Amino acid sequence: MNDELRSLARAYADGLIERNGYRQRRRELIDGITEACKEQAFSPPTQPRQRRAAPHIVPTGATSTRPAMMGIAAALLLAAAIVAFMLLGGKKTRWDTPQSPATATTAPPPSEGAGNPFDGFVQNPEWWTAARLAALKEKWRSLSAGQRRAWQSTAAYNEFEAALNRRLQQQQALAEIGDERAGRLLKELQQLRSALQQSR
Secondary structure: OHHHHHHHHHHHHOOOOOHHHHHHHHHHHHHHHHHHHHHHHHOOOOOOOOOOOOOOOOOOOOOOOHHHHHHHHHHHHHHHHHHHHHHHHHOOOOOOOOOOHHHHHOOOOOOOOOOOOOHHHHHOHHHOOHHHHHHHHHHHHHOOHHHHHHHHOOHHHHHHHHHHHHHHHHHHHHHHOOOHHHHHHHHHHHHHHHHHHHOO
16 A cells, blocks of 8 residues: 555656546545554454364463454554555645746746837838848847746737748748849848747
8 A cells, every 4th residue: 555655656756647546546445444454443353264173272361363463454554554645645845835937937927018129120110121130039048047038928029920920931932033132031031030939
């Protein structure tokens, strides 16, 4: 039973079973241990029907030690069950409150007002130059992983990403007809999109 309890706790810690299922199965195992202890402590041992043998005469003053040994074994089993329950259910363990790695590393969403690196591109079409795109790419790469994920959850980022895709289509069409300036801008746009996608 103790091995089953340990295996159950390990499976819960590894995320193989849900918390409700873990608690229900743990309760069933502990109840099974308790019932087994009660049966061994209070139920007389059953003897298979056999041919009657000659009665065994116990000498005067001698007592049988078997019931006493069974009582001790039952008490030990019951104590082990109580200890297992205290370890797994009586107090919080590190498996009862699993933490998501994402919550530990993701920064809160930033303000979309001042300091928004995408706002100028959405509002001003003339901002879509090779120099400004290169500067934005370097600024994005200088952010931490948590800051990038925080920006990617904002409406400002979604608007910029949509505008970026439209610019890519426009410059792709111009580059195909031989526009060299469009070809250089297309390269910067593609590099910026690649930098944004690598952060997901």
